[in-house]
Amino acid sequence: MVPGHFTCMEPQDSTENEKKGKKEVRRLNVGIIGCGGIAQNHVFSMSLLENNARKIWKWKEAPFKFKPKLYALADIDPKQVENLSTHFPVKKIYKGSTAGYDLIADPEVHAIFVLVPTSDHLDYVLKAAEAGKHVFCEKPLAFTPEDVDKMIAAREEYGVVIQAGLVMRSAPQINYLKQFFEEKREKWGQLTNIIFRDTQEKPYKGAEEVHNSTWRKDKDKAHAGILFEHTIHDMDGMIFTLGEIESVYAKIKFVAGIEDIEDSVAAIISFKNGVSLTINSMWNDIDYSQRRYEFFFENAYLTIIVDERDKKAVDIRYKYLKEEEKILDDGGMDQMFREGIGMPHINAEVPGPYYYEDLRFLDAIAREKPAEVTLEFGRYVQKVIEACYTSSKEGRVIHL
Numbered sequence: 001m002v003p004g005h006f007t008c009m010e011p012q013d014s015t016e017n018e019k020k021g022k023k024e025v026r027r028l029n030v031g032i033i034g035c036g037g038i039a040q041n042h043v044f045s046m047s048l049l050e051n052n053a054r055k056i057w058k059w060k061e062a063p064f065k066f067k068p069k070l071y072a073l074a075d076i077d078p079k080q081v082e083n084l085s086t087h088f089p090v091k092k093i094y095k096g097s098t099a100g101y102d103l104i105a106d107p108e109v110h111a112i113f114v115l116v117p118t119s120d121h122l123d124y125v126l127k128a129a130e131a132g133k134h135v136f137c138e139k140p141l142a143f144t145p146e147d148v149d150k151m152i153a154a155r156e157e158y159g160v161v162i163q164a165g166l167v168m169r170s171a172p173q174i175n176y177l178k179q180f181f182e183e184k185r186e187k188w189g190q191l192t193n194i195i196f197r198d199t200q201e202k203p204y205k206g207a208e209e210v211h212n213s214t215w216r217k218d219k220d221k222a223h224a225g226i227l228f229e230h231t232i233h234d235m236d237g238m239i240f241t242l243g244e245i246e247s248v249y250a251k252i253k254f255v256a257g258i259e260d261i262e263d264s265v266a267a268i269i270s271f272k273n274g275v276s277l278t279i280n281s282m283w284n285d286i287d288y289s290q291r292r293y294e295f296f297f298e299n300a301y302l303t304i305i306v307d308e309r310d311k312k313a314v315d316i317r318y319k320y321l322k323e324e325e326k327i328l329d330d331g332g333m334d335q336m337f338r339e340g341i342g343m344p345h346i347n348a349e350v351p352g353p354y355y356y357e358d359l360r361f362l363d364a365i366a367r368e369k370p371a372e373v374t375l376e377f378g379r380y381v382q383k384v385i386e387a388c389y390t391s392s393k394e395g396r397v398i399h400l
């Protein structure tokens with residue numbers, strides 16, 4: 001159990017509440033540090049959660065009403081915070097070099113999203129936890145697993161919720177497939193091989209459609225390249241689906257010649273359950289960005305194509321023996337996931353997994369329980385990635 005940190009309003013005296021048959025209202029003011037690319041997803045999700053809170057947190061047993069609110073935005077770059085607050089007006093904005101710390105010090109802010117370049121995650125998470133604020137921190141959590149340990153220690157010491165931004169764990173499709181593979185196990189036979197590829201335009205060119213900043217080419221800001229910054233999601237999604245990893249063997253290259261920022265990865269990952277996964281990840285100049293997974297079972301084959309440019313972002317198909325290929329229905333996967341986490345349907349198009357991860361973060365705070373997507377998951381996947389770097393440097397298989 002973690003203690004809640006709310007402002008309780010209207011009226012605070014519980015005996016008075018009972019007499020009046022009124023529920024206490026718990027307000028949770030949310031602040032965002034870093035108003036760049038990924039902030040847009042979280043701000044949009046937050047506005048949906050705020051507007052639909054009455055429906056989402058209408059559990060009979062709840063002794064209070066839960067009212068989350070996007071309350072404050074902060075960024076070192078005034079233009080970024082001004083731009084975002086034009087589209088999503090908030091009560092307070094903080095700008096300039098101390099903006100993040102000023103937001104953390106604001107007693108009206110109870111929960112904080114840390115959405116800045118990776119180099120600055122650790123300090124903000126530690127300071128926010130110390131100030132008694134709940135924290136959502138984007139991936140990669142920190143430069144090293146040892147730094148993630150410091151976040152874990154702070155979570156324990158200050159009793160706050162800290163959720164890792166490993167968004168695949170809140171993707172309805174990944175959750176559905178985990179269950180689907182188990183159901184099909186007898187018919188489809190053993191899962192033997194997975195081919196995965198992650199190809200993305202260089203995300204540090206600036207003024208790009210998807211990434212318009214350049215920090216991802218600076219090792220002091222980003223720490224490493226595509227494996228650490230992007231494929232971390234897929235690696236984590238596979239760990240979620242298949243369990244722990246036994247060994248890794250990797251070949252890492254720096255084609256663009258940027259120090260410590262790898263842009264070509266070939267790796268063989270062996271899972272403890274016997275599945276072999278090959279990864280090919282690359283950053284290039286092709287105007288194209290696609291993730292593609294191919295799962296081979298003894299009797300079946302399943303593909304997932306994730307194309308951010310396409311209207312239907314995730315396309316999943318499978319083929320069992322000589323039967324016709326089938327396509328999985330997105331709506332069904334969404335419903336299964338939503339029901340699994342006990343959440344009602346809202347009458348709005350949700351922006352995919354970012355909505356669900358933010359919902360789970362707020363829900364953990366509301367119900368005073370630990371985050372489901374833990375810092376420990378973030379530490380584990382970072383250990384696997386570190387092992388890939390060591391494997392490439394030393395030219396050997398690394399056993400985890």
Ligand SMILES: NC(=O)c1ccc[n+]([C@@H]2O[C@H](COP(=O)([O-])OP(=O)(O)OC[C@H]3O[C@@H](n4cnc5c(N)ncnc54)[C@H](O)[C@@H]3O)[C@@H](O)[C@H]2O)c1
Nearest residue numbers: 034035036037038075076077080115116118120138139213
């Ligand atoms: N989960 C995902 O799918 C996903 C996708 C993209 C990025 N991310 C992660 O989110 C984080 C941010 O990435 P982004 O793409 O939004 O970057 P971005 O460059 O688009 O935005 C970062 C923002 O943070 C601000 N900033 C920089 N340093 C700051 C500081 N010390 N204090 C306050 N503000 C500061 C910048 O001015 C900028 O507005 C990174 O850790 C990245 O890995 C996650």
